Amino acid sequence: MMLVMILALTACSSSSIHDYNSAETATAKVKQEDGYYPDKKADKAKNVVSADPKLLQDDDFEVSYRSHKIDKNTDIKELIHKWGYSEGFEANNRGYNSGNGTYRRWSLSYPNYEEPEIRFVVLSKIELEGEELVDGESYLVAVSLENPKFKTKRGLKIGDTLGKVLQLYGKPSIVTNGSLLYSKNGLHLRIQWDTETEKVNNIFIEYNMEKSIEQQRSADYVEEDAQPDPDLEPYTIQREQSFTTILNGWGEVKFISTLKDEDTNDLIQAKFFLEVNSDKNVENKILYEFPEFYGNNGKMIDRIKAVSFKDLNQDGRTDIVIIADYITGVNAHGIETLPVAGVYFQKKDNTYTTLPELDKSINQTGHNRTLQNVIQYVSKQRINVQ
Template structure:
């Protein structure tokens, strides 16, 4: 009968140890995977907030490729849409969209020279996409028709349609930043990316931090210029020509009594976004009198300190007070300016400025004083500003 040698037993022992080691290795790997999976689940449920913060920072610090003209193109049912899109050809292929006639032929605004209107698909009641068009009105016999037309912009209103980089409605603000980086213009609810006269305007819900509209502007400046040159007036917004192109901030506009002026209306405004410049603050005095049917500007204040290279988000506070105690009414203003945007919305800081009333009742600013107020951090509240300035013994002639 064969008897196994000692060498045989030694080989068996090594084989057993190898199997055991492999089993332990598999168990450790399995346990590590479970731990990693559990950690991911914990992070996703907010148990590791510092990780989420770092993730948000990484999103904001993303450095995507610079915008090219191609980034403003989109595809709609295999049709390439860009600045040169032929409107008549588009209509020939897609028609006018259901409800065109009952929606006053897509009318938005216009006059006897131009008509601004939209093509909405698949219908006007619940559109997925809208094409805004400017047409010159022509006479065909006794009928007014659309003559030369061009695409002003396109609005994406359904997540089935994406930008060239893959952005769609419903995406997060974080994804916007990841795809496009920091915008050229930021407001509390919209971001604007621009390149070579093309603009990508992204509207987002400040509560949900998600995109609710994407509007690509192809010929916006051209259309505005043409309409204004034809004495264009939007019937929904009769502008105050003296204040154009500013938008009144009603919450910080007040009726007050000022030395030398009597009862007036102090008007806070922000420069219109459509100019695609920095959004800046401007202040006026308007007359209050039954004699004038239209608003009449009495006085335009000097440049606000907070405008210096900054994008103003809002006028935060206004106070009419004799700050330097010379018997005249000074005006203290605090605004919020935008420092950037992150995955959770815009970032702002306060900026303060003071208008001192002179002996002739006009107003002036002291740039060095304004600079000191803001550099020392005495710009958080109106009381902050006033207390700081009263210690400086300011004398204005």
């Protein structure tokens, strides 16, 4: 059913709604994000019909877990002191998502990492304690509700319908074919829904996302005035998605995301490398060149969108998830894009390989929009890489 028709069917009795004004129907034109339509059911949600609840307040972005209020000022170290790191923290590379020599972005999942009820996204400054790198100053970036027994302030939970979302929150700031976004004062409530079941499958609240992106970006090892690496001369380094990281068997290295205009077919292609993590001149900076990225398959890449380092198949090795945007066309507003994801699995010899059929499945099923989409989907598969 077309998305507009789905969203139009939202009339509910006022007795099922708490703390909001009378539900007068209103039609709102909403801003759209390019690149988030996994198929061609493209009415693109130009109009959304919804109820008219009260305006968002800052406390609408608060949640409660274990009788503890979670908001933008939550002290993450206080939570760790109370609840510990939970089962699976070490096995999941200490929750590592991404990082560089100054900051690391990581996740803290409760009650465990296998079946989380809630997930905290944290940014920590890396400090040296003796000879060990530890998390220094840390703050909460975002929280993800992943179990239906936990609700938002207005009573929304995993498994609720799109109708209930609109009834409780009204007109979203941004609509895509798999997500509704509500924003106020730098706080963001992103409600993701399954396009087949038409029910909410994730509630993601961002508290300090912009701050964390800016801090992590400013500390990336590639400076604006840095000279290009002669070993990577044919490529354009994508600074925002190039990081200093620690990988099994490699130690601390630089993960380099690049784009190259291939002479043979005039398609802009993505290419990834590992480099020596040293400012000293060495004969060969490039340690490793990754296999062909799945997204290069006949597509012109617009940008590398996201990178995550995580053990996806629980074999103790660090796998890498890549999401890029590829160009599908041009309209009056500029280029049109769609996401494409690919996964590199680390083998026993510490090199990397791809599983093309898995990559194909990730993208055909629409589990390619965010790192969380890819990680959750792949983690449910039985993958054995030698």
